[in-house]
């Protein structure tokens with residue numbers, strides 16, 4: 001069974017096809033193939049969501065399928081039914097399952113026992129659907145017709161803030177996969193951890209990211225600037241400490257001015273204006289955050305369609 005738990009669960013060639021499919025879906029949104037016809041897909045949330053939930057629910061519907069939104073508390077998972085049993089039972093009703101949860105081992109355990117494709121809708125480790133969307137959003141600028149992933153090679157990505165977060169990990173992983181340079185800038189104590197190094201090693205990808213505490217030097221010459229919330233879901237108890245440590249890493253007009261003049265600003269959203277990013281940057285012409293949000297729909301439809309193809 002082919003699942004999508006991390007960026008490298010598709011080869012670069014398969015990812016290229018996903019981006020082309022996503023473009024096709026975006027170009028003619030309501031005339032897409034009915035790839036999920038007569039299928040029912042579960043969307044299981046252990047954490048809050050706006051974009052992931054709505055874009056998958058709409059996406060399954062547009063591909064001809066029936067989406068069922070579930071949460072961990074109102075299923076027997078919340079009362080201790082094992083993941084193994086839950087995955088086996090859900091596989092008897094559903095044709096695919098998107099999961100947003102805490103520990104990455106939870107999606108891995110579902111994938112181990114499910115006989116349907118599992119899609120990672122965010123874990124504490126990574127957010128691969130978001131990264132495929134972000135890459136697609138960049139390809140719309142760099143290679144709008146061919147969506148050629150080779151145009152990403154050598155682009156300089158700079159990630160600021162919580163460099164140990166799921167979004168930072170996914171940027172590191174995607175940069176290694178698609179040949180982008182990546183520098184991460186954040187406070188000591190929030191550097192990339194051994195977890196992402198182990199993921200790169202397991203995939204045979206070089207550990208070529210750079211971490212620095214100097215936001216300004218990191219940002220000079222950037223093609224893409226990105227950040228994420230300073231307090232991720234599950235980190236609320238550390239909110240005060242995190243906000244204080246990360247204040248120097250806010251993406252504001254002064255920092256954006258150090259990047260290339262045609263650099264793009266990305267943020268997976270939700271944003272906290274005045275914390276990790278200024279309102280000025282969110283509103284600037286270099287910000288492509290709302291294209292990025294829209295593209296969740298098109299990219300995820302393509303991910304689901306690709307999984308159906310690979311599993312048939």
Ligand code: CP
Pocket residue numbers: 048049050051052053122130268269270
């Ligand atoms: N970017 C993202 O995953 O948004 P949601 O938390 O709203 O799903």
Ligand code: NVA
Pocket residue numbers: 122165166167228229231232233268269270
């Ligand atoms: N890092 C954030 C991403 C939200 C989409 C979180 O995990 O809360």
